[in-house]
Amino acid sequence: MKKLPLFLFCSIQILFSQIDYDPKLIRGATACANCHPTAVSHWEGTDHFKVFSGTDTEPAMHRRPETKEILGKLGMKSAKRGVCVDCHFTTQHLAGKKRARAISGPSCESCHGASGNWIEIHGVYGEDASGGKATRETEIASHKVERLQNADDNGMIRTNNIYAIAKNCYQCHTVPNEDLVNIGGHKSNSDIDFSTWLNKDIKHNFLYSDGKSNRNAPRDFDIAERQKKNKIVGLLVDLEYSLRGYAKATSEGDYSISMKNRIETAISNLTAFESSGGESKDISEALSYVKNISISLSKMDELSITADNVRKIAITYSDK
Numbered sequence: 065m066k067k068l069p070l071f072l073f074c075s076i077q078i079l080f081s082q083i084d085y086d087p088k089l090i091r092g093a094t095a096c097a098n099c100h101p102t103a104v105s106h107w108e109g110t111d112h113f114k115v116f117s118g119t120d121t122e123p124a125m126h127r128r129p130e131t132k133e134i135l136g137k138l139g140m141k142s143a144k145r146g147v148c149v150d151c152h153f154t155t156q157h158l159a160g161k162k163r164a165r166a167i168s169g170p171s172c173e174s175c176h177g178a179s180g181n182w183i184e185i186h187g188v189y190g191e192d193a194s195g196g197k198a199t200r201e202t203e204i205a206s207h208k209v210e211r212l213q214n215a216d217d218n219g220m221i222r223t224n225n226i227y228a229i230a231k232n233c234y235q236c237h238t239v240p241n242e243d244l245v246n247i248g249g250h251k252s253n254s255d256i257d258f259s260t261w262l263n264k265d266i267k268h269n270f271l272y273s274d275g276k277s278n279r280n281a282p283r284d285f286d287i288a289e290r291q292k293k294n295k296i297v298g299l300l301v302d303l304e305y306s307l308r309g310y311a312k313a314t315s316e317g318d319y320s321i322s323m324k325n326r327i328e329t330a331i332s333n334l335t336a337f338e339s340s341g342g343e344s345k346d347i348s349e350a351l352s353y354v355k356n357i358s359i360s361l362s363k364m365d366e367l368s369i370t371a372d373n374v375r376k377i378a379i380t381y382s383d384k
């Protein structure tokens with residue numbers, strides 16, 4: 065038998081990045097600042113920003129001792145390359161440069177979509193009825209419909225797409241990476257609840273008041289309706305992504321245990337919401353899928369199918 069090179073026998077844990085957006089389409093928060101100055105300065109006060117820059121009292125994430133410990137266990141050298149950037153940073157690949165690089169923490173485009181193809185479309189009102197430059201108030205109705213559709217088609221995640229926004233949060237915050245947790249010792253998942261976390265420091269609804277105040281819901285939304293919708297979509301997406309996270313487990317360990325707990329908590333939160341007299345049709349349907357569910361490593365296919373079913377309900381409800 066031909067001798068295999070020795071390194072194949074060492075366990076190489078380095079975890080590679082699997083960013084699901086195109087870093088060439090990232091423009092960075094500075095590209096939004098001229099038109100959305102309040103959103104940008106508000107974001108600069110959040111942990112999503114500070115994780116990259118650090119503060120007077122806390123170093124940036126890539127310099128923290130806990131980070132070095134995790135990197136060591138995984139055989140990695142830098143948090144600015146490899147899997148860590150997927151959730152902790154925004155990565156941009158400038159034209160003419162050899163490599164993409166981390167430019168900030170999770171930012172505007174982590175939640176609203178990489179903007180290269182929509183940034184110049186989404187806020188342009190076109191001509192008004194008399195051929196002059198339209199404003200938000202005088203924009204022709206058909207132009208508005210076309211503009212927003214065009215932005216959506218080009219990858220923009222707007223405020224009415226609650227499902228897509230919530231999905232982004234849970235993709236990062238459930239930490240769906242078994243080796244990162246079991247081998248790296250990374251915290252297994254956040255105790256995130258979409259609707260309440262949205263109203264923590266990340267809330268930034270300034271358009272309605274032209275930058276003067278931070279409302280409880282974006283403009284064009286009835287606040288109570290919006291909060292209820294955030295609550296329900298959040299609960300459904302939590303269940304979906306807990307199922308997806310668990311379905312990625314390959315062995316019993318911290319990762320599978322915490323994802324299993326997460327599924328159970330998501331189910332009991334939905335049950336509690338239903339019995340408190342909340343919206344019942346969509347939630348009952350979701351609960352019917354998980355009623356007799358068996359959360360075990362031998363049932364991964366079933367759990368993935370259940371996640372797909374819950375997704376359908378969440379999207380339909382979000383689009384209502």
Ligand code: HEC
Pocket residue numbers: 091092093095096097098099100172173176179183186187188200221222223224271282
């Ligand atoms: C040239 C000015 C301009 C720039 C640059 C700009 N925006 Fe906007 N944006 C607007 C305007 C104007 C609106 C309001 C559109 C409307 O009335 O429907 C808007 C609306 C939005 C909305 C709300 C859309 C909705 O329907 O929910 C989001 C989200 C948004 N912008 C994100 C961004 C992000 C992220 C960036 C940077 C990557 C950015 N914008 C850059 C002008 C701009």
Ligand code: HEC
Pocket residue numbers: 128130131132134135138140143147148149150151152235236237238239240241244248250251253254255
């Ligand atoms: C799948 C998403 C994801 C990946 C990949 C990821 N992290 Fe995290 N990480 C998070 C989230 C979300 C938090 C915040 C958890 C919380 O406190 O709610 C976090 C928190 C941390 C913390 C604790 C910070 C604190 O404030 O206490 C450290 C340290 C850390 N991550 C290091 C790393 C390193 C190093 C890597 C790469 C090897 C990495 N992370 C990869 C999502 C991720």
Ligand code: HEC
Pocket residue numbers: 111112114115125150151152153170174175229230232233234236237258261262264265266
């Ligand atoms: C690209 C990945 C990513 C996305 C998308 C994301 N987050 Fe985070 N978030 C993180 C990481 C990483 C941290 C931890 C930062 C640190 O270490 O200080 C964090 C921290 C936070 C914190 C502060 C931590 C705490 O315990 O209070 C809140 C609140 C938060 N995120 C809410 C949200 C919400 C709500 C969404 C969706 C609307 C969202 N995040 C989307 C990665 C992400």
Ligand code: HEC
Pocket residue numbers: 093096100103104105107112170171172173174175176223229262266267268269270271272280281282283
């Ligand atoms: C953690 C995810 C997240 C990040 C980061 C984020 N947004 Fe948002 N953004 C949202 C959500 C969610 C909403 C809808 C608000 C709500 O439901 O309360 C929103 C709403 C908006 C709106 C419309 C608000 C209104 O008044 O109608 C604009 C404009 C906007 N974001 C721009 C930005 C810009 C610019 C940045 C970067 C500086 C940014 N966002 C960063 C999640 C995010």
